[in-house]
Amino acid sequence: MRWKGRRESDNLEDRRGGGVKAGGISILGLVVAFVAWKFFGVDPQQAYQVTKQVTQQQTPSNQSLEHPTQAQQEAKQFVSTIQADTEDTWSAIFKAHQMQYKAPKLVLYSGVTPTACGTGQAAMGPFYCPSDQTVYLDTQFFVEMRQELGISGNQNHTELSRNDQAGDFALAYVIAHEVGHHVQNLFGISDKVLNQRRQLSQAQGNQLSVRQELQADCFAGIWAKSNDERTHFLETGDIDQAMDAAQKIGDDYLQKRSTGQIVPDSFTHGTSQQRMTWFKRGFESGDLNQCNTFTQGSV
Numbered sequence: 477m478r479w480k481g482r483r484e485s486d487n488l489e490d491r492r493g494g495g496v497k498a499g500g501i502s503i504l505g506l507v508v509a510f511v512a513w514k515f516f517g518v519d520p521q522q523a524y525q526v527t528k529q530v531t532q533q534q535t536p537s538n539q540s541l542e543h544p545t546q547a548q549q550e551a552k553q554f555v556s557t558i559q560a561d562t563e564d565t566w567s568a569i570f571k572a573h574q575m576q577y578k579a580p581k582l583v584l585y586s587g588v589t590p591t592a593c594g595t596g597q598a599a600m601g602p603f604y605c606p607s608d609q610t611v612y613l614d615t616q617f618f619v620e621m622r623q624e625l626g627i628s629g630n631q632n633h634t635e636l637s638r639n640d641q642a643g644d645f646a647l648a649y650v651i652a653h654e655v656g657h658h659v660q661n662l663f664g665i666s667d668k669v670l671n672q673r674r675q676l677s678q679a680q681g682n683q684l685s686v687r688q689e690l691q692a693d694c695f696a697g698i699w700a701k702s703n704d705e706r707t708h709f710l711e712t713g714d715i716d717q718a719m720d721a722a723q724k725i726g727d728d729y730l731q732k733r734s735t736g737q738i739v740p741d742s743f744t745h746g747t748s749q750q751r752m753t754w755f756k757r758g759f760e761s762g763d764l765n766q767c768n769t770f771t772q773g774s775v
Contacts, residue, residue: 697758
């Protein structure tokens with residue numbers, strides 16, 4: 477993926493020099509939150525409740541890095557470039573629909589950080605908080621994702637390794653997915669889903685959540701297509717990277733790997749096949765109307 481040399485967003489805040497200043501992190505609490513999010517697809521705000529007692533003992537900081545390493549600087553450059561790409565692409569899409577796009581803020585952090593949705597923790601992975609319209613990202617997640625996808629890199633780095641460019645598009649897809657949730661928020665979709673879930677059973681609510689997540693995947697596909705038409709940033713194999721990433725974050729894949737069992741009623745993000753299908757649908761069509769997962773009889 478070609479990403480260097482383009483505009484970088486100034487709508488980014490770097491808090492990686494912060495973290496916990498007092499109280500310490502309960503390892504058990506982080507493990508619980510990590511398993512809840514990564515293996516069972518629990519939404520970040522639900523995971524916050526699981527670790528409420530833990531986070532009350534923590535005092536997150538929002539300090540920036542004083543002396544960033546080259547890897548940390550390049551991680552920020554990569555993220556801010558992708559953030560700028562989403563800003564430019566979605567601004568053009570909204571304008572074509574006679575709407576004005578308001579870009580989300582993106583926060584880089586390390587460990588824990590305060591958010592309008594509660595205390596964000598790295599163990600929850602990247603997430604979008606609709607209350608403050610901000611995407612939160614701990615770049616250590618990128619290191620873990622590279623390892624999960626079997627992508628080579630310098631494992632001694634504590635940030636996104638730029639020693640090789642393999643896997644960049646898979647990481648961009650993750651960011652684009654979270655920005656997709658922001659697009660849903662601007663369209664009023666997120667509020668509708670939240671209100672409907674309050675009236676449904678847990679299993680029915682999970683099904684609605686799956687449709688919301690798959691739509692965000694579809695929006696990420698639209699972004700990839702539109703951004704490539706604008707910047708020609710895609711290279712051979714990039715879409716395969718996204719498909720590999722989507723496959724390995726499917727609920728069925730994660731559950732089988734974690735427990736050896738698959739429980740469809742507990743799915744909140746969709747199966748591997750569903751996630752790949754809806755990203756590809758957005759990428760191939762470039763059409764917002766093709767991403768309406770809520771009117772589909774079956775997703």
